[in-house]
Amino acid sequence: MQWIYLIPALPFLGALLLVLASGRIGKTGVTLIGCGSVGIAALVTIVAGLQFMNSGQAGYVQHLWDWVSIGTFRIGMDLRLDALSLVFTFVITFVGFLIHVYSTGYMADDPDFARFFACMNLFVGAMLLLVLGDNLLLLYFGWEGVGLCSYLLIGFWYKDPANGAAARKAFIVTRVGDTAMAIALFLLVQHTGSLQLGTVLARAQELWTTGDPTVVLIAFLLLGGAVGKSAQLPLQTWLPDAMAGPTPVSALIHAATMVTAGVYLIARTNALFVLSPSAQAAVAIVGAITLLLAGCSAFVQTDIKRVLAYSTISQIGYMFLALGVGAWSAAIFHFMTHAFFKALLFLGAGAIIVALHHEQDMFKMGGLRKSLPGVFLVFLIGSASLAALPFVTSGFYSKDQIVWLAGAAAGGNAFYSLAAVLGAFITAAYTARMIFLVFFGQEKTHVHHKPGPVMMAPLYILAVLSTLAGFIELPHTLGHLTLLSDFVSPVLPGVVTVHGGVALEWGMQALTLGLVALATWLAWRLLAAPFPDGLKQFLKNGWGFDDAYNVMFVQPFVKLAKINRRDVIDKIYTGLAAVTRGFHRAMSATQSGILRWYVMGIVMGAVIILSVIIWREYAV
Amino acid sequence: MMNTTMEGLVLAGILFVLGLISMLIRRNIIFMLISVEIMLNAAGLAFIVAAARWGQPEGQVMFMFILAMAAAEVSVGLALILQIYHQLKTLDSDEASKMRG
Numbered sequence: 001m002q003w004i005y006l007i008p009a010l011p012f013l014g015a016l017l018l019v020l021a022s023g024r025i026g027k028t029g030v031t032l033i034g035c036g037s038v039g040i041a042a043l044v045t046i047v048a049g050l051q052f053m054n055s056g057q058a059g060y061v062q063h064l065w066d067w068v069s070i071g072t073f074r075i076g077m078d079l080r081l082d083a084l085s086l087v088f089t090f091v092i093t094f095v096g097f098l099i100h101v102y103s104t105g106y107m108a109d110d111p112d113f114a115r116f117f118a119c120m121n122l123f124v125g126a127m128l129l130l131v132l133g134d135n136l137l138l139l140y141f142g143w144e145g146v147g148l149c150s151y152l153l154i155g156f157w158y159k160d161p162a163n164g165a166a167a168r169k170a171f172i173v174t175r176v177g178d179t180a181m182a183i184a185l186f187l188l189v190q191h192t193g194s195l196q197l198g199t200v201l202a203r204a205q206e207l208w209t210t211g212d213p214t215v216v217l218i219a220f221l222l223l224g225g226a227v228g229k230s231a232q233l234p235l236q237t238w239l240p241d242a243m244a245g246p247t248p249v250s251a252l253i254h255a256a257t258m259v260t261a262g263v264y265l266i267a268r269t270n271a272l273f274v275l276s277p278s279a280q281a282a283v284a285i286v287g288a289i290t291l292l293l294a295g296c297s298a299f300v301q302t303d304i305k306r307v308l309a310y311s312t313i314s315q316i317g318y319m320f321l322a323l324g325v326g327a328w329s330a331a332i333f334h335f336m337t338h339a340f341f342k343a344l345l346f347l348g349a350g351a352i353i354v355a356l357h358h359e360q361d362m363f364k365m366g367g368l369r370k371s372l373p374g375v376f377l378v379f380l381i382g383s384a385s386l387a388a389l390p391f392v393t394s395g396f397y398s399k400d401q402i403v404w405l406a407g408a409a410a411g412g413n414a415f416y417s418l419a420a421v422l423g424a425f426i427t428a429a430y431t432a433r434m435i436f437l438v439f440f441g442q443e444k445t446h447v448h449h450k451p452g453p454v455m456m457a458p459l460y461i462l463a464v465l466s467t468l469a470g471f472i473e474l475p476h477t478l479g480h481l482t483l484l485s486d487f488v489s490p491v492l493p494g495v496v497t498v499h500g501g502v503a504l505e506w507g508m509q510a511l512t513l514g515l516v517a518l519a520t521w522l523a524w525r526l527l528a529a530p531f532p533d534g535l536k537q538f539l540k541n542g543w544g545f546d547d548a549y550n551v552m553f554v555q556p557f558v559k560l561a562k563i564n565r566r567d568v569i570d571k572i573y574t575g576l577a578a579v580t581r582g583f584h585r586a587m588s589a590t591q592s593g594i595l596r597w598y599v600m601g602i603v604m605g606a607v608i609i610l611s612v613i614i615w616r617e618y619a620v
Numbered sequence: 621m622m623n624t625t626m627e628g629l630v631l632a633g634i635l636f637v638l639g640l641i642s643m644l645i646r647r648n649i650i651f652m653l654i655s656v657e658i659m660l661n662a663a664g665l666a667f668i669v670a671a672a673r674w675g676q677p678e679g680q681v682m683f684m685f686i687l688a689m690a691a692a693e694v695s696v697g698l699a700l701i702l703q704i705y706h707q708l709k710t711l712d713s714d715e716a717s718k719m720r721g
Contacts, residue, residue: 592717593716593717593718594713594714594717595652595713595714595716595717596643596644596647599640599643599644600644603640603644
């Protein structure tokens with residue numbers, strides 16, 4: 001376990017080497033460093049994880065050095081390995097490694113091969129620091145680091161201005177949330193005097209009673225940060241545009257890892273949310289509404305990557321819903337399975353896109369079942385998992401748990417249940433629509449080259465994981481296995497079920513099964529059916545959020561900028577300069593060189609001074 | 621005694637103003653130099669009158685200083701005038717206005 005510092009250090013080192021040696025080590029060297037650093041980090045994670053599980057500790061903290069030390073306020077460069085961070089670290093390094101391997105195939109022809117892997121390694125390092133950091137400042141450091149990498153990689157093909165705009169949008173929109181989070185951290189320092197996770201959470205319980213306004217404010221601000229990073233309502237608008245980046249980036253950053261940082265943050269600071277029930281309810285409401293809105297938008301998209309982007313927003317909505325009702329481990333479980341199957345879907349979509357010569361429009365695909373049978377198989381497995389096909393997929397077990405707990409947990413109610421079930425229905429519908437459009441029907445674009453083994457191998461591994469990962473946690477009705485929730489129980493409070501019991505769960509499962517079947521059938525029927533055009537456009541544009549923000553924030557800002565183009569504020573300073581220059585001109589005009597004018601000047605001066613003196617002496 | 625002082629000061633004032641006026645209206649540098657001398661002597665006269673009024677020797681001492689300074693000033697001034705004449709072939713002070721600010 002003493003090697004855990006290597007886990008974030010290796011990708012950082014890889015990024016540094018790739019930046020310094022760019023262009024000098026050739027493609028093989030870049031591949032070795034880029035994939036190797038993450039691969040070794042994954043191995044270290046597995047070894048450290050096994051040691052950790054055998055040791056039976058609740059958490060292992062490694063102190064590397066003092067980062068900040070001012071009086072009694074100390075921030076250490078400390079890494080923390082516990083159940084929660086281990087799950088995240090495992091997913092980040094392992095899925096990250098697979099995506100790196102896949103990228104060597106996907107990006108093979110790109111002239112900026114080394115830059116791509118440098119950014120990817122930097123991202124993995126920052127993300128690992130985010131989840132391994134033992135204090136909130138280190139977490140924030142990683143948080144901003146992944147934001148930077150997200151920006152760099154969305155705008156990776158920077159020659160197209162649209163990509164640059166998408167990158168800026170992602171950066172600026174998440175910045176809104178980051179600001180809220182920074183304020184939350186300031187408040188925590190002010191009240192608890194520390195940012196060290198254990199201290200903060202322990203002090204919070206001493207300082208505040210449940211519902212204290214301060215802790216509620218802090219929890220809401222943290223939620224703001226989480227909402228920005230995880231693309232939840234109302235800051236979800238950046239994620240669909242973030243698909244401008246290369247597909248492996250979408251898989252790694254905008255599906256599997258970075259966007260779930262918000263889930264991690266809320267799970268990590270669960271004690272604060274338990275102390276503020278209104279903030280926790282807000283988490284659930286945000287999740288419930290987001291999962292429905294994004295699901296509906298996914299149903300009408302034509303770009304395959306945008307379908308998956310909206311699907312990601314929707315699935316993270318499920319995680320937020322789980323966090324909000326107090327089903328902490330269910331959210332982490334869904335995070336894990338989602339990382340596997342969504343990475344699989346994105347990489348599968350990438351394989352299709354490359355095979356069709358960068359065609360992303362699903363209506364120009366079709367009939368790929370025969371020409372790309374391998375991709376079809378893994379894509380089907382991923383889709384089944386996303387749609388929560390009962391009993392055989394991991395998505396079923398994780399989502400079923402959330403659907404059940406949305407109603408049954410202490411914070412749950414019928415509205416959440418309804419949203420979750422409806423969300424499952426919509427998910428199945430848009431997933432089925434995607435499969436039908438891409439793989440069935442007439443072939444519309446010819447497959448020009450098939451993905452090689454270096455791209456297919458990660459897909460197969462992820463397909464296996466998408467299926468098997470679900471079996472570590474089985475519902476009451478089917479064997480009742482609780483490996484994951486037992487594992488994370490030292491860090492996350494267990495779920496308290498109050499409403500309904502096993503009967504309700506049976507009912508929910510049967511309902512989900514029925515709805516998935518119905519949704520698939522409906523998607524098949526609706527494929528050809530006309531859809532009201534206005535509604536379609538409205539949904540496709542993500543419920544008009546972009547337009548609303550454009551009118552509310554962007555346009556006023558642009559207007560202000562236009563006014564200030566003439567530098568209204570600078571007028572004071574330019575005015576001061578102009579006055580000075582005017583005086584200078586007037587003074588230098590007196591230097592005429594004509595002696596008699598000088599004499600006149602002296603005389604006038606003397607007269608004035610004398611007049612003043614005389615006036616002062618005699619006038620009073 | 622009082623009258624003498626007043627008259628002396630008025631004479632000094634008239635002399636000073638005369639020198640000043642000729643300084644302002646004359647363009648010939650030699651005449652301007654002479655005007656400066658008149659003004660200096662007007663100031664010297666005021667010192668003498670004041671010294672006589674108060675019965676103090678400092679006024680006469682001050683006039684000696686002024687005389688010495690005036691002699692030095694005239695010699696430097698004349699040398700400058702010679703140089704100006706060499707350069708410009710004229711004694712018009714307005715012509716010597718090339719060094720504007």
